[in-house]
Amino acid sequence: MENLAQLEALCERLYNSQDSAERAHAENTLKCFSVNTDYISQCQYILENALTPYALMLASSSLLKQVTDHSLALNLRLDIWSYIFNYLATRGPKLQPFVTASLIQLLCRVTKFGWFDDERFRDVVKESANFLSQGTSEHYAIGLKILNQLVSEMNQPNPGLPSTHHRRVACSFRDQSLFQIFQMSLTSLRHLQSDVASRLQELALSLAHKCLSFDFVGTSIDESSEEFGTVQIPSSWRPLLEDSSTLQIFFDYYSITKAPLSKEALECLVRLASVRRSLFVNDAARSKFLAHLMTGTKEILQSGQGLADHDNYHEYCRLLGRFRVNYQLSELVNVEGYSDWIRLVAEFTLKSLLSWQWASSSVYYLLGLWSRLVSSVPYLKGDAPSLLDEFVPKITESFLTSRFNSVQVGFPDDLSENPLDNVELLQDQLDCFPYLCRFQYESSGSYIINMMEPVLQSYTEKARLQTCDKNDLSIIEAKLTWVVHIIAAILKIKQCTGCSMESQEVLDAELSARVLQLINVTDSGLHSQRYGEVSKQRLDRAILTFFQHFRKSYVGDQAMHSSKLYARLSELLGLHDHLLLLNVIVGKIATNLKCYTESEQVIDHTLSLFLELASGYMTGKLLLKLDTVKFIIANHTREHFPFLEEYRCSRSRTTFYYTIGWLIFMEDSPIKFKSSMEPLLQVFVSLESTPDAVFRTDAVKYALIGLMRDLRGIAMATNSRRTYGLLFDWLYPAHMPLILKGITHWTDTPEVTTPLLKFMAEFVLNKAQRLTFDSSSPNGILLFREVSKLIVAYGTRILSLPNPADIYAFKYKGIWISLTILAREIKGS
Template sequence: MEDRQQAMFRVEALANRLYNSPNAEDRTQAEHSLMQISNAPECIPQCQYVLEHSQVPYAQLVMANALRKLVTQNWNNSTAQQRLDMRTWVLSYLASSGPKVAPFIVSSLVQLLCRITKMGWFEDPCHQKITDEVGQFLHASSKHCVIGLGILTQLVSEMNLPAPGRSLTQHRKTASSFRDLALLQIFEVALTTLRSIQAGSLAQAGGAAGAAADDSPKLQELALQLALLSLSYDFIGTTLDEASEELGTIQVPSSWRALMEEGGTMELFFEIYCTTTPPQSSMALECLVQLASLRRSLFSSETQRGLFLNRLLTGVFNVLQTQAGLRQHENYHELCRLLARIKANYQLGELVVADAYDEWIQLVAAFTVDSFQHWQWASNSVYYLLSLWSRLVSSIPYLKGDASSNLEKYVPQVTRAFILSRIECIRSALASPDANDDPLGDEEQLTEQLESLPSLCRFQLTQASEYIVGLFDPVATLYATLLVLPEAERHGADSHTRMSQCEAELAWLVYTVGAILGSHLSPSSSPETQQLIDGELAGRVFQLAVLTDSQLGATERMAHRTNQQLELAMLYFFGQFRKVYIGDQATSSSKVYQYLSERLMLGDHLAVLTLLLSKISGHLKYRHACAELTSKALALFSELASGYASGKLLLKLDMVHQILRSHTAAEFPFLDLPSNGRQRTSFLAMLARLLFSESEQPASFAQFMEPVRESLDKLWQAAQQAADVFGSDAMKSLLIGTLRDLRGICSSCNNRRTYTLFFEFLYPTYFPLLREAAAGWYQTPAVTTPLLKLMAEVVYNKAQRLTFDSSSPNGILLFRETSALLCVFGSRALTHEPPPSGDLYEHKYKGIGIALLTLQRALSGNYVNFGVFALYGDKALDDVLSIAIQLCLYMQLGEMLSFPKLAKTYFTLIEILMRNHTATMVKLDTIVLAHIATTLTEGLKSHDVSISSQCAAAIENFAVYHFTHAPEGERTEAGRMLSAHLAKEPALFQGLLSTLLQTIVFEECANQWSLSRPLLPLILINQDFFNQWQEQLIAQQAGTPERQAKLASAFQKLMADVQCNLESKNRDKITTNLTLFRHEAKALF
């Protein structure tokens, strides 16, 4: 007893240091000391003792958390009775001490109780009686009632989420059983508690005796949370995302039917909403959102479903009519969600025949218009209201019967109110630059709104277009007037403010027009009348585009944010116009082109494309300071170039051919900005794609490459001079840009002919320059990253483009050059230490990762016969493999695994080496081979399926090689090397087998087949260890003889009919056996 007391005092002191010490180092030491307790199963009694006897809340919290961790992590090592004893202790502690200790301690122990209940659900019937035992809490004091509701709330949450270390199948089995046995009863407890609180008689009908008035709000909140979690339960395993509004229907079981059809259930939540404040009122609305999503088939008849909908609409109608609770943001937001969900789950035909529909839709329209007019209040709820009206309008074509929807009366009001509200919002944002409500500044929100708006506008397009034109024309006229003012007036503060307002308002209207145009799938989906309206709207935007390019005043405003927003809006419009009116399905006979021809002389695709390309070119040449504009302009250019019809049309334009001839930074200054590195690569890739779609002739390719050739020649001349010349900033900038150009062009070489043109341009003239760059700039990631990425692209055999003639040595020559460059870079990277304050990945691991990726692609490209190198004494292969292994050893395992991209590259390379170059790997030093085995062991534990599969394949190849060559003993070099390795490292394969078995037995394996492949060869070369491992695991189950017998039987089935060979039939047999073994083993653990 005294020892336990001393230990308790020590824990209390450490807990106080952890939570109260101002010294960070002191807190870290205390945390480290306390962590030792949570990692030692024998400390469970000590944790219980501290919880029972300590008066220090922090110490109790630490022990409660440690207890939860210990029980969870050591679940398979404890007996069923021990787990039941722990469950009984927790319940007893919560009953006796729960009301007295701090809430956070209760919360931690409740989590422990619920975790035990979930993991032991099928072990003992006691676990499934948890709701009856919690009922005793609900009938005791109010504080016990709070604890009881907290237990049920946590239990529903726990059952709804997968447990760590448990398979999805096990989770669904437990979750489904809990749904069938307990969830309805828990939901009824929540409803009963809520009714009792509403009636003011919690002591009746199962409430807590003599509940204190102060506890009622807390109890009500917990009961609402419990009801909400019950309704949000993942009933059928669809793992729905509550954050998404595409939630669909709630699949409650049929056993809930009577409770859902009973009118009092819904009325209860409406009553709670009207009589409480947030968070209770908003949670009541959340419950109603879930009720509005109940599946159609739940109801016993369509009549019952209609009555349910009537009650729902009546309840919403009363809220809207009285405006009850709508002054609170939380309520307002949830009501908007409820409105959107009603339409998502009910067809318009069902709504219009509801008794309260006419009054309901009138109030909803008024509510929506009012929300838009007071956009400051409802900014976060706009999406739901737009979604509601968009869905209503989209359902009009499917409406049958005589009942009127009245939408033609209200939709124009809603549409006008929304468009005007965005303009008012823009004006407010301009007046208050610090405001966060600028609709043009939030791209995600803007996209959401533009998705719903077109359906509203197209419902009555004539009225909507007249309204838009009525807003557009005066602003555009004023903007044109301001642009041609004398310079002195144009630069005045008043003119600047007015121009900014014009630009921002026009930007929103242009976005609106673009969304309307892009809302059809094709021109044929739009009647001629609508095409004429599209032409009228589009014509105004094209006219505005011409205006902004032709006036000096617009050019002077390039740096202003509103001007950039206007240009971004026009790029969006051009993209939407392209989708519908330029391309394979579009025709010049469209009414849109007739209108554009009459008003703007834009009579066909080529004329419009000329305008678009002029705009894009202008952005790239003169607006390079705005990265967003550059990115959007390039994206639009890429879309035009990638389309089959639009790409062919582009090649008819002289401007395109001029760009193909001259694509230097002098013409396009954005190419010189370091921040535009990716855009530069994309730009050249796009131009190369355009070139190759027109011609694959050497002459046109040579002309296209001339600017690149000039840059390469200039760099080579500098490299031949003094080091300070090649190492100057000017040469560095030129080198980086040229490397990015080459990579972009190479990435567009998608067939043998175009790749050969590129390779012959590069080899042999410019590979020495690349080696010089690797040697001179190895310590500069800004250079080595594009250099190595270029090489990774050059050796990448995508689409079998690296297919040379049978008499061509190009494949071997390419590998030799790759080997030379990687050796130059790798040998220097091994001696280079990254700066202490620099980014570790950027300065150390990124270059190594790309170098390993380059080698991986070169080794797996199937265009080199690697036997040639040994045959003719060429060291290119051996040298690059040696450097690669050194780079692998140079990386710290923990750091490497923390960078997913690097880890994937490393393990893929090791798998290729183990598969195709096993003999070379076996020749490595034992310590190196053991290190690689250790990394494979860690890789097997990865949650990334691709990594664990690569590791399994590498281990399989290594084990098969050992099984095949080890019997040769001293007669062959391979046999001698393997014997030497095992003499120095006897456990070389045992660690791999142990980790593999641990993963198969205890972990969730999404790649079971991949993990099964190395199992047989590892067992065959470690039979004694395998027998020892399974005997030890079986012995650990001595406390449960039945489990012990089942586990022994499962291991027998694993090896049933398996022979001591690696023939395909035998390997397939153990793969089949493994499926049965895992099924039985997972049922035990």
């Protein structure tokens, strides 16, 4: 008993002490309970006799670790299993919640690990049911907690348990017990419906949700991704799902509970709305189920109950979004009451778009639903009206207006707040919208043009002024940014059915012409002094996104020379073919590379567009005809492109030179290669003439970093024996000593060694068999020798340096790249 009092004091310190040294000492002293199997009986003694919850917690968590980490004898595990059940039945109601939770986790872990070892473990559901029938609410809660934890435990893999074994257990549990547990959750929900003890309601709802979220087919769906597809409920559950009271109980719970309980009820409905089609015997049963879902969602819209709570609102939008994934428009239209339902959903969508600040992340599901409905219109048979013609144009216009109004309010300049800052995410969110625009393209197209014209007009006028209110200008730019992103999204998807190809191309031309007019203005007059402004950078990134989508649809590889787009663009702007348009795009790329020195994002985005153009088979060939591109290839120096001077943009240099490499090697001319490498040669010459005494200066450091990043880009672009040979002969033997000198002088500076080693790793990579020299050539051996010198020089020095705090950046990263180089040069023969 004395020892027990000491142990309780230690446990108190372990779980409660603020002093980390004290906690560590307690942890060390008590470690034996969870590591040594001889202490299992002591854990039982503690559970029997200890008075503090912390000592009980220690015993329980130590047993959990023992069961997970050691393969204990079967009898011992069965003893622990029945002991915990009895313990929870007799003492459970008086225990602290965290102790109960720990004991229940232990119970479920023993059950899972022993599932195939003894039949008795499978009685876990029957044993838990005894708790539900004992009459006291405390026991009822423990029973529900055990079932909750059991479903979770069976559904998630455990470290230490092979995944195949986990899957076998999960499937066996699914087939033998899960349906029974789901039935128990429904019985509990009905039994507790009039009960005010919301804790029990919460446990029963949570249990139903866990059963419906079970990984039925072992695909371990990613819950965070929105499209978890259909829920593959086993056929044996069919009678329960075809029984209308199953769906109804969740709608009832939504109406009688408050958040967060009501949200859990909606989550169960989202799951039920996603049940696979083939579960139902026939179309009639499925239609009945769908009608019930529609009636339930309609009643929520009519009363508006609970939707003022943000979580409920978001989950409700997800529920409406499931209609698009699992049901066809033709099925929805034939349900009685469809017209009321679609009208209410349209009103709800319009209201959501107006309160965009509050609902921005949820609107995505609603737009998804509408875009799916619109896409299904051409396949609609029969004469039941879909009513989409009436609602979709309103929704499209409301969306556009809401985006404009969002600018008026002005987002704080915090990046997480402004949707225009994350271009990729923004494009994902705009994915569904183009389908709505193209549904009634003529009306929505002219609506966009009417919105854009006055703003564009005002922007053009501001360019002529000497000064202007900055805030005023940034609002105009934000509006233009939205419109350009929306037009880009529309061009991303080509035609929709139900409207002629030609008329859509003419409208594409009308919208594109407005963006092309804008481009003439962005870099002129007053605007050409605003490259440091965030709103200007957002606008330029939107324009780059527009070019990316426009190129895929109308320039180069799949260019449509017969396209009506160019005929209309010729009338509007005199751009009668895609070479002229390419010239506009490249002009913008060149301007961005010249004018942006600070904004890494704009530079990166510009370079990725440039690379896309250069690496397209057709567009690459077309680029070489343009004067701007010839200028870039001949003059890639920091005088012309100041971003090369900016250290924070130095990573972008690799992409820049990769693109230039593509273009140089497309021409297939050794003379062209030599003249294009002239700017890099100058850097080599200046570094080679630097005396050792001043080799450790910042100027040398940044010149070396830049040079290595540039060379890596050029090396990445060599895709054949011949092009690789040009680079090899240019570098070896003349310039190899400088690279060796760089690594020996700067070993302790990862900023220099990492780009240098990465260039080397690219240089020795034998991709596309580019590293194949003639049989009589010693070049392979010479390259191996040069690289070996480099690795030895780096390796001997780095290993002898002391270890700093950030050992990965300082040592491990360089060592890892060195080992990559070794592996590649041995593989590359």
